[in-house]
Amino acid sequence: MDLNQVSYHYPQQPTLLSNISAKIPTGGILSIIGPNGAGKSTLLKLMAGIIQPSAGEVLLDGRSIATIPRKQLATKIAVVSQQNDIFDDMKVIDVVKTGRLAHHNLLATIADDEVANYIHATHLDLLAQRPLSSLSGGQRQRVWLASALAQDPEYLLLDEPTTYLDIHYQAELMAILKQLNEQKHISIIMVLHDINQAFKISHQLWLVKQGRLIKTGRPAECYDRQLLASIFETNIQIVDVPNYGKYIVEIPDDEKKII
Numbered sequence: 001m002d003l004n005q006v007s008y009h010y011p012q013q014p015t016l017l018s019n020i021s022a023k024i025p026t027g028g029i030l031s032i033i034g035p036n037g038a039g040k041s042t043l044l045k046l047m048a049g050i051i052q053p054s055a056g057e058v059l060l061d062g063r064s065i066a067t068i069p070r071k072q073l074a075t076k077i078a079v080v081s082q083q084n085d086i087f088d089d090m091k092v093i094d095v096v097k098t099g100r101l102a103h104h105n106l107l108a109t110i111a112d113d114e115v116a117n118y119i120h121a122t123h124l125d126l127l128a129q130r131p132l133s134s135l136s137g138g139q140r141q142r143v144w145l146a147s148a149l150a151q152d153p154e155y156l157l158l159d160e161p162t163t164y165l166d167i168h169y170q171a172e173l174m175a176i177l178k179q180l181n182e183q184k185h186i187s188i189i190m191v192l193h194d195i196n197q198a199f200k201i202s203h204q205l206w207l208v209k210q211g212r213l214i215k216t217g218r219p220a221e222c223y224d225r226q227l228l229a230s231i232f233e234t235n236i237q238i239v240d241v242p243n244y245g246k247y248i249v250e251i252p253d254d255e256k257k258i259i
């Protein structure tokens with residue numbers, strides 16, 4: 001996937017994203033990080049084809065995604081969404097099957113077997129027959145992931161997938177994503193707020209601020225205290241934890257005084 005001089009503004013709003021050109025390597029994990037309001041979610045929506053650039057284009061296999069029919073696009077790009085209350089009365093297995101609609105016309109024609117792998121990969125085997133409404137937030141998150149995987153996409157896009165998860169579920173979700181990437185070679189693109197998670201799991205990072213792509217690079221190239229401090233406008237330290245590697249710690253100025 002390529003972004004070719006992409007700019008974007010919401011209707012009647014000033015330019016948000018200006019002239020972004022970048023290549024998304026296939027088969028990797030790319031995380032987009034940056035402060036609130038930087039334009040990360042908007043960038044992800046552009047890559048998903050949910051919104052169209054005001055200028056420039058998003059290319060998939062050299063073709064503008066604006067020209068790819070929606071159903072065909074759904075076999076290439078899946079977005080893990082989280083605000084779908086309309087599915088509450090459905091059983092988990094049926095919600096997962098909705099992802100298969102990228103390849104079928106009717107839910108009724110999709111056999112249980114066809115989604116068994118996706119249910120298994122997201123550790124939902126014991127929950128498959130339960131109504132979605134009876135699941136916890138973290139369990140639901142895995143259902144949305146399974147449904148997106150059922151699209152059998154080349155690209156999996158996730159917007160802050162760990163937001164409502166406790167640290168146990170966060171680690172579990174990250175492990176599942178890593179496994180999917182390594183074993184099924186799905187390209188993963190996500191917006192992450194936890195920068196340490198982003199640095200640990202990603203092959204590539206995009207650092208975004210005020211609608212601009214400030215830096216792209218491998219995590220090892222982005223452990224830059226000054227750069228991170230200027231992006232997040234806060235005091236940053238990078239600490240080395242023996243046997244675990246580098247961690248980025250935000251130390252507000254007033255706490256520094258206490259220490």
Ligand SMILES: Nc1ncnc2c1ncn2[C@@H]1O[C@H](COP(=O)(O)OP(=O)(O)OP(=O)(O)O)[C@@H](O)[C@H]1O
Binds near residue numbers: 010011016039041
């Ligand atoms: N539908 C919309 N209409 C108008 N403005 C919008 C719309 N969606 C987002 N914006 C504005 O665009 C800017 C970027 O929003 P976006 O959600 O892309 O940022 P973000 O980097 O993902 O932020 P956060 O980390 O807070 O989720 C914000 O100023 C936001 O208010």
